[in-house]
Amino acid sequence: MTTVVIENSNYKEELRQKTSKPLLWIALISIIMFFSGLTSAVIVSQGGGGFINIKLPFAFTISTIIIVLSSATFYYGLFSIKKGKIEAAKISISLTLLLGLLFILSQFLGWSNLYQKGVYAVGNQSTQQSSYLYLLTVLHVAHLIGGLISLLVVLVKTIKGKYSSTNFLGVQVSITYWHFLGGLWIYLFLFLKFIIV
């Protein structure tokens, strides 16, 4: 049986242009709801009492600075691609990737600090409060790893010259997600600082 197959390159490209960003935006809504569920859970749990004062590791403040910086470097990368300055884009996107990795490192330092203070994620000595601290930050990093993978793809494509001043949809999608992760971290950081500890 012969079938009409939508393999036409025009169709695929048009579809990509029309749907890539909206698909991401709806996915972001579901991630927002996921974290809303968890942070609402914290507030409900807090009503039960037992939350104590824990000093938030300074490493988490460093994380905040790093992720804000990384958003700026990524933005400069996109700006450079739009202007056709591919070399500058390569440097700023590489820098963003590096900052992303440093963010994860700073999170590790934060967790290590908490652990040394006897604040445990799981097990008999953990409390609801300590578990939430780890859970929220680890889940953010899990989402950030997705962002790093997309950054890596963008970097490779930039190096291979796949983007130009007229073709940069992939970078826009990736940067939207990256900015979102930055915003999510700032929300979580403030939540940890003013609500949980």
Next chain:
Amino acid sequence: MSTHHHQKEDFLFKYIFSTDHKMISKQFLITGFLMGFIGLAMSTLFRLQLGWPGESFKIVDLLLGSWAENGVIAPDKYLSLVTMHGTIMVFFMLTAGLSGTFSNLLIPLQIGARDMASGFLNMLSYWFFFISSIIMLISLFVEGGAASAGWTIYPPLSALPQAIPGSGLGMTLWLIAMAIFIVSSLLGSLNYIVTVLNLRTKGMSMTKLPLTIWAFFLTAVIGVVSFPVLLSAALLLVFDRSFGTSFYLSDIYVGGQVLEHSGGSPILFEHLFWFLGHPEVYIVLLPALGITSEIISTMSRKPIFGYRAMIGSMMAIAFLSCIVWGHHMFVTGMNPFLGAVFTFTTLLIAIPSAVKVFNYLTTLWKGNIKFSPAVLFSIGLVSTFITGGVTGLVLGDSALDINVHDTYFVVGHFHIVMGLSAIFGMFAGVYHWFPKIFGRMMNNKLGYLHFWLTIVCSYGIFFPMHFLGLAGVPRRYYTNSEFPLFDNMIDINQFISTFAIIAFFAQLIFFFNFVYSALKGPKAPQNPWKGNALEWTAPVEHIHGNWYGEIPTVYRWPYDYSKVDENGEYISGDDYIPQNVPLGENEKEETH
């Protein structure tokens, strides 16, 4: 303008890893029905226990083996059956089976798109659903049996692996299956929303969309908003089960031993669960309501009454569904003031629901109704939506609900308003769009037989449950024969179980009709019901891309049925005008 070349697809990519929305729709339909059949069979088996407690049945022995020594279901396995019946029916049959089938089939065809926004994500959505179904079924065969904490899996039964036999591996697999199911559902919803918003054909404004599309769209929106919250609830549960955290667990004894949990509360789980759980009712129901709107208008040969009111009421239902979850928790020690707030928001849902019912009835009123099995099931839906909705008012009111909480009154209510309405919508959809799905017609006579047996049995099963509930009979109990208080209820239980058995056999008629017609039914014409929406302008044979040439342009809303000119003559010469027919010279567009 894009052109399309002809290419032969091989078996693997045409039938298994297809990215064509129509094939994916069939995959959802068949998997959903298979799961539904298993869920139905489970309910028939445990109805035997409820109707004739402790009596031995050969069929039970044959089918359940070690779960039912000497043909009597073991008490813990009874709980497994109830839990798995609920889970399978709510999620696998009426969420994935219903929304997955019809959103996939109709969204691209009715909005005028070649396929979904992402065929690949769509394919993933089905395969995640399939894997999740398999894991859920495997959980029936593990040591300790399947999950047994009810479909709502409240902790501590679900949080402590040692609590009851079904709290062990069965529960773990339940959680894994549901996590995968949620991913599947989210991928599907992503696609449905973006496709509706971005891929509509020329002329297809949002107010020219068929109401089916509005329903699928809003269902997907509710799914995106509420399913992630269930995922967060499940995640915390996994941590409590496996890593010694105390989100839902406080100081608790099991087998005389104190467990090392402190500070948690199972009520937190209820909040998170019902934030999904209540919208889930409308995830199940809205597609059925959309299907009903389309079928009732088409088969009454009349424009849908109150098109915009229908959209508005669905939006109101979608919004309200997210702020009423507390009505499931009136007995958790909730502050009475908060209870009153939830009562208020819950009762508000009666308004858009009543608007919908009114519009269905006014559309049918004085219509030239073609009584196909599809329209009968649609009218059946209107009936169950009213019957179940009225008892919803009782349960939505905290002062009344507390008296019948966790009794058969609740079971009767939600089976009628959600279960029956949704399944009637699904049957209606299958009968109506069968020619579009399989290119063949179903047998009408078998369809009528199926409908009448099903509706009579449905009321026979669920209506008396309200009386059981009012008498105080609790739900989920293995047997009520131990309590002299309920001795006089046994006849009602036998009455219900008898109808359940007949209903089971009635569904076999449907399955026979479905399979036989798909293989041997008469070939369908392109537009068998003389419908206006775009799916009937596509060829009967399935082609990836939906239309051979250009996608049709839309000029009018989809409900121009029996439209006459000033002389009372049909404008188009027939009682329908498809959406792709341009307005005539003196013809006014319906402003509905």
